[in-house]
Amino acid sequence: MKKPVIFGIIGVVILITLIGGCNSYNGLVASDVEVQNKWSQVETQYQRRSDLIPNLVSTVKGAAKFEQGTLTAVVEARAKASQIKVDPSQLTPENIAKYQQAQGQVGQALSRLMVLTENYPELKATQQFSDLSVALEGTENRIATSRKDFNDAVKGYNTSIRSFPSNIWAKMFGFKEKSGFVAEVGAEKAPTVAF
Numbered sequence: 255m256k257k258p259v260i261f262g263i264i265g266v267v268i269l270i271t272l273i274g275g276c277n278s279y280n281g282l283v284a285s286d287v288e289v290q291n292k293w294s295q296v297e298t299q300y301q302r303r304s305d306l307i308p309n310l311v312s313t314v315k316g317a318a319k320f321e322q323g324t325l326t327a328v329v330e331a332r333a334k335a336s337q338i339k340v341d342p343s344q345l346t347p348e349n350i351a352k353y354q355q356a357q358g359q360v361g362q363a364l365s366r367l368m369v370l371t372e373n374y375p376e377l378k379a380t381q382q383f384s385d386l387s388v389a390l391e392g393t394e395n396r397i398a399t400s401r402k403d404f405n406d407a408v409k410g411y412n413t414s415i416r417s418f419p420s421n422i423w424a425k426m427f428g429f430k431e432k433s434g435f436v437a438e439v440g441a442e443k444a445p446t447v448a449f
Contacts (some may be wrong), residue, residue, distance in 0.1 A: 278420040282429050285411040289432055290342035292404040299397040300335070300357055306393060307332045307364070310386045314371060324363075324370050331356075331363040345408070347433040354435060364390070405434035 311325050335356040340349045371383070412431050415424035423429075 278423045279427060282411075282414055282420060282424055282427070285407070285414045286429065289345070289404070289407045289411045292400070292407040293340070293342045293345065296397070296400045296404050299393060299400045303360070303364075303390065303393045303397065304332055304336055306386060306390055307360075310364075310367070310383075310390065313380070313383050313386060314367060314374075324366050328360075328363040328367050331359040335360045345432045350433045350435060361394075401435045408432045408434040 307328060311328055315325055338353050338356045340353050368387070414420050415429045415431065
């Protein structure tokens with residue numbers, strides 16, 4: 255009579271372990287999918303900015319014909335950034351850094367372009383430029399929000415794969431830590447504003 259009870263207890267323990275393992279595994283999969291979804295949102299917002307650039311450049315080009323160097327820098331930065339794609343399953347620190355660097359160059363070029371437009375009051379007065387500026391500002395805010403949401407999803411995922419007992423299942427099934435966005439070099443210094 256003792257053997258069936260012992261086998262029953264062992265069976266219940268194994269069953270509970272398997273059910274717990276399934277829940278842990280499914281939770282890890284859900285966290286991984288959430289990170290991939292948030293990455294897609296980041297890419298969508300950067301694509302939105304990239305799509306606005308040709309209209310902005312052509313609007314500025316008409317008013318600032320001799321500022322060709324700045325316009326060319328914006329177009330080139332956009333072209334380079336659009337060539338860099340990161341597979342959501344390969345969110346390594348190196349891949350994130352390359353993507354972030356390319357997008358940072360676009361941001362810097364756009365900043366120079368917006369500073370340039372300060373010299374052209376007639377350009378700032380046009381409705382098309384005003385609309386594009388507002389759309390670009392909104393897009394930059396969406397990018398910041400998407401990056402924060404992505405980093406939050408990465409934090410949740412990384413916490414899951416390191417927490418017990420999920421860490422056992424993560425190691426067994428090859429779930430690896432993912433990287434998020436980090437502040438750009440020099441971001442800790444306040445920018446100098448001079449008029």
